[in-house]
Amino acid sequence: MRPLLLSHSALALLSGATLLHAQQGKPARPNVLVIYADDLGYADLGCYGAKNVQTPNIDRLARQGVRFTNAYAAAATSTPSRYGMLTGQYAWRREGTDVAPGNAGMIIRPEQYTLADLFKQAGYATAAFGKWHLGLGDKTGTQDWNGLVSPSLGDLGFDYSYIMAATADRVPCVFIENGRVANYDPSAPIEVSYRKPFEGEPTGKTHPELLYNLRSSHGHDMAIVNGIGRIGYMKGGGKALWKDENIADSIATHAISFIQTHRAEHRDQPFFVYLATNDVHVPRFPHPRFRGQSGMGLRGDAIVQLDWTVGEVLRALDSLGIADDTLVLLSSDNGGVIDDGYDDQAEALLKGHNPSGIYRGYKYSAFEGGTRIPAIVRWPRRVRGAQTSSALVSQTDWIASFAELLGVKLPEGAAPDSRVQLATWLGRSSKSRPWILQQAADKTLSLRNERWKYIAPSSHGPMITWGPKIETGYLPTPQLYDMKRDPRERVNVADRHPDIIRYFQSLEARIRAGQE
Ligand code: NG6
Numbered sequence: 001m002r003p004l005l006l007s008h009s010a011l012a013l014l015s016g017a018t019l020l021h022a023q024q025g026k027p028a029r030p031n032v033l034v035i036y037a038d039d040l041g042y043a044d045l046g047c048y049g050a051k052n053v054q055t056p057n058i059d060r061l062a063r064q065g066v067r068f069t070n071a072y073a074a075a076a077t078s079t080p081s082r083y084g085m086l087t088g089q090y091a092w093r094r095e096g097t098d099v100a101p102g103n104a105g106m107i108i109r110p111e112q113y114t115l116a117d118l119f120k121q122a123g124y125a126t127a128a129f130g131k132w133h134l135g136l137g138d139k140t141g142t143q144d145w146n147g148l149v150s151p152s153l154g155d156l157g158f159d160y161s162y163i164m165a166a167t168a169d170r171v172p173c174v175f176i177e178n179g180r181v182a183n184y185d186p187s188a189p190i191e192v193s194y195r196k197p198f199e200g201e202p203t204g205k206t207h208p209e210l211l212y213n214l215r216s217s218h219g220h221d222m223a224i225v226n227g228i229g230r231i232g233y234m235k236g237g238g239k240a241l242w243k244d245e246n247i248a249d250s251i252a253t254h255a256i257s258f259i260q261t262h263r264a265e266h267r268d269q270p271f272f273v274y275l276a277t278n279d280v281h282v283p284r285f286p287h288p289r290f291r292g293q294s295g296m297g298l299r300g301d302a303i304v305q306l307d308w309t310v311g312e313v314l315r316a317l318d319s320l321g322i323a324d325d326t327l328v329l330l331s332s333d334n335g336g337v338i339d340d341g342y343d344d345q346a347e348a349l350l351k352g353h354n355p356s357g358i359y360r361g362y363k364y365s366a367f368e369g370g371t372r373i374p375a376i377v378r379w380p381r382r383v384r385g386a387q388t389s390s391a392l393v394s395q396t397d398w399i400a401s402f403a404e405l406l407g408v409k410l411p412e413g414a415a416p417d418s419r420v421q422l423a424t425w426l427g428r429s430s431k432s433r434p435w436i437l438q439q440a441a442d443k444t445l446s447l448r449n450e451r452w453k454y455i456a457p458s459s460h461g462p463m464i465t466w467g468p469k470i471e472t473g474y475l476p477t478p479q480l481y482d483m484k485r486d487p488r489e490r491v492n493v494a495d496r497h498p499d500i501i502r503y504f505q506s507l508e509a510r511i512r513a514g515q516e
């Protein structure tokens with residue numbers, strides 16, 4: 001049955017959820033597919049201005065939906081960003097939410113409410129694929145990788161999971177399916193340590209000649225897996241060890257087969273799929289079929305591989321006939337980075353490309369390049385295509401906004417930092433979040449509204465200290481930028497506007513105290 005037709009002006013009067021309910025008489029229940037890229041910069045996609053790399057599938061997604069130009073991740077690195085997005089609570093409120101080692105215990109505790117719990121509560125089938133980076137098992141370093149690692153994603157609302165424990169540059173270099181190493185090889189028991197090397201196992205430091213696939217530029221000199229140095233030590237794994245060139249294929253095929261099987265067996269139950277790609281994080285080692293596709297070397301080719309992943313999943317939705325009723329949300333966990341610790345020629349081959357576009361800073365930074373990220377929403381049934389939204393939006397609001405969409409009441413205390421911004425996320429309103437809070441690598445907070453960006457003082461230096469040349473955006477005194485006139489954050493006008501500094505400082509204090 002066609003939903004009730006309303007004129008455009010009538011549409012404009014209704015908030016997202018009211019409208020959806022008015023059309024259907026009950027909350028909408030689209031399938032939801034979140035494609036979460038890693039270290040994808042604001043300007044790394046064709047639809048965000050990239051010229052040296054083609055991303056036709058993602059560009060099509062943007063043409064058919066809303067493309068956001070003022071969207072933010074909660075943090076400038078992976079673990080705190082994902083934590084904030086999945087729980088709706090800022091990571092800096094919790095200890096132990098910095099970039100996690102591969103043997104970290106599970107950072108989101110089972111009793112905490114997550115985005116996956118929300119979909120489960122609404123009756124969805126839920127699944128996670130790809131990069132996790134939020135710890136597994138009860139306590140750091142105590143996991144038995146040869147048995148069941150518990151607690152795991154099943155305790156956070158995901159019915160099914162096929163994930164990498166941390167990042168591709170951190171051991172263990174295996175996929176984990178529902179808490180157990182996938183393709184487990186009993187002839188090669190797995191041991192992991194972030195403290196000391198295993199006797200008799202070569203490391204990147206002792207045997208650099210064994211780094212036949214990629215050499216490190218900074219760190220990454222511990223375990224060697226697949227001719228690539230990693231962070232952390234590891235032994236065993238055998239046939240379960242991933243081949244870096246196949247990671248994107250493994251993630252895409254598992255996600256697609258989950259969707260296909262679910263559709264075949266439970267036609268009437270919507271799904272929530274969290275597809276967190278390894279691309280374009282280091283080590284960038286795309287499949288040979290993507291080599292040379294970008295003209296920007298491995299980093300560009302990894303973007304092409306990401307675009308391929310998106311194309312495959314969209315094609316699967318098309319062929320199942322569910323594209324119109326699937327809300328696809330594509331974004332990145334933090335800003336782009338050029339050299340992130342491997343000698344992959346990323347810098348030399350940019351040819352004028354800047355992952356951050358016109359913005360200052362990169363991943364890790366308190367400047368815009370740290371957290372301003374691409375964000376695209378496509379939902380053909382309910383979201384008008386070909387839209388660009390300049391509203392200020394934050395990934396931390398996904399959980400409250402989806403709760404609104406699904407008509408689910410969040411449990412008391414859940415997602416405390418998440419706000420309903422559904423109408424904006426669905427391209428039905430241009431209303432900005434009144435302020436957006438971001439966390440840089442050293443937990444320095446910045447706050448911005450439509451006009452201003454405030455960066456709190458930090459005692460750390462102006463450049464990151466472990467290698468790549470990246471501005472941190474830290475200063476010992478408060479910074480203030482006029483984002484209307486100076487979106488590149490060139491001129492710190494803090495001295496001229498003590499009143500605005502005071503406003504942001506008191507806002508920060510209220511947010512910290514949970515009063516906002
Ligand atoms: C850094 C790593 C970098 C990357 C980052 C986390 C070195 C020299 N650098 O410490 O390669 O892994 O951590 O990235 O080891 S994130 O996107 O997962 O947060």
Ligand code: CA
Nearest residue numbers: 038039078333
């Ligand atoms: Ca990241």
